[in-house]
Amino acid sequence: DVKVTQSSRYLVKRTGEKVFLECVQDMDHENMFWYRQDPGLGLRLIYFSYDVKMKEKGDIPEGYSVSREKKERFSLILESASTNQTSMYLCASRSRSSSYNSPLHFGNGTRLTVT
Amino acid sequence: GENVEQHPSTLSVQEGDSAVIKCTYSDSASNYFPWYKQELGKRPQLIIDIRSNVGEKKDQRIAVTLNKTAKHFSLHITETQPEDSAVYFCAASTPRGATNKLIFGTGTLLAVQP
Numbered sequence: 001d002v003k004v005t006q007s008s009r010y011l012v013k014r015t016g017e018k019v020f021l022e023c024v025q026d027m028d029h030e031n032m033f034w035y036r037q038d039p040g041l042g043l044r045l046i047y048f049s050y051d052v053k054m055k056e057k058g059d060i061p062e063g064y065s066v067s068r069e070k071k072e073r074f075s076l077i078l079e080s081a082s083t084n085q086t087s088m089y090l091c092a093s094r095s096r097s098s099s100y101n102s103p104l105h106f107g108n109g110t111r112l113t114v115t
Numbered sequence: 116g117e118n119v120e121q122h123p124s125t126l127s128v129q130e131g132d133s134a135v136i137k138c139t140y141s142d143s144a145s146n147y148f149p150w151y152k153q154e155l156g157k158r159p160q161l162i163i164d165i166r167s168n169v170g171e172k173k174d175q176r177i178a179v180t181l182n183k184t185a186k187h188f189s190l191h192i193t194e195t196q197p198e199d200s201a202v203y204f205c206a207a208s209t210p211r212g213a214t215n216k217l218i219f220g221t222g223t224l225l226a227v228q229p
Contacts, residue, residue: 033217040124042204042221043159058216090158101147101166101208101215106158 003027006091006107013114019078021110023091030096032074033104034058034066037088046089049074050096081114088112117142119207121220128195129228136223138205139187147208147215148181148188153222154201162203163190195227 007022025032031050035043035058045058047066055066063085067075074093078085088111092104118141128134140148149164165172165179165188172179176195181188192199205220 035219040221042121043219045216045218048216059218101149101164101217103149103161103164104151104159104217106160108158 004091004093004105004107006089006110008110009108011110011112013078013081013112015082015114017078017081017114019081019112019114021076021078021089021091021112023074023076023093023107024072025074025093025105026072027093027095027105028071029093029105030071031094032068033092033094034064034074034076035090035092036060037090037109043090046076081112083114086112086114117145117207117209117216117218119205119218119220121205121223123223124221125224125226127226127228130195130197132195134192134195134199134225134227136190136203136205136225137187138189138207138220139185140207140218141186142207142209142218143186145186145207145209148179149206149208149217150179150190151204151206151219152201153204159204192225195225197227197229200225200227 004025033048034046049055049068065077091107095102121138146167151159152162153159178191208215208217
């Protein structure tokens with residue numbers, strides 16, 4: 001069974017702090033994703049990575065950056081946290097499929113509060 | 116840009132009734148349509164998916180239908196049970212170079228009343 005592990009379940013940070021959210025998957029998946037989940041807005045894609053050191057912007061990348069130095073690890077960075085980044089952050093991974101899509105496997109989420 | 120609309124946002128049914136959630140997508144190149152269930156405090160998990168070359172797929176009490184011409188797809192849950200209560204997300208996947216981009220709907224909160 002695929003395991004996607006997010007390092008923190010709950011985080012409280014102050015405005016202006018640099019915040020690191022870590023995600024590790026154990027299934028040698030090529031593709032990794034960061035989403036944020038807000039009530040009424042569903043899951044919105046922040047960044048994704050289709051290989052080591054490769055990254056692409058999603059739909060809401062402003063205020064975020066990412067790092068993928070190793071295949072199993074994908075980090076989300078908030079350079080200077082702001083209160084509007086208070087949210088649930090979900091990491092996901094997926095095997096790259098040559099013909100059909102394969103499903104996303106999600107972590108348990110990190111609930112970040114910026115005060 | 117790509118967009119997935121999902122309706123209704125909330126749905127309350129009596130135990131044993133059916134529930135239907137509908138989604139429409141904007142990108143005609145979308146070729147894969149998964150549905151995820153998220154129970155309270157838990158991660159979203161895939162419950163069923165359908166590919167663009169198939170019109171309908173069933174798995175016990177759940178089924179998904181796809182109308183490519185109209186660009187909409189639906190989730191059907193029959194004989195609902197209290198444990199079906201959750202938030203359900205539809206999604207549409209479009210090929211984009213080295214990977215496929217998955218766009219989610221805004222979610223439907225399903226409440227099954229015992």
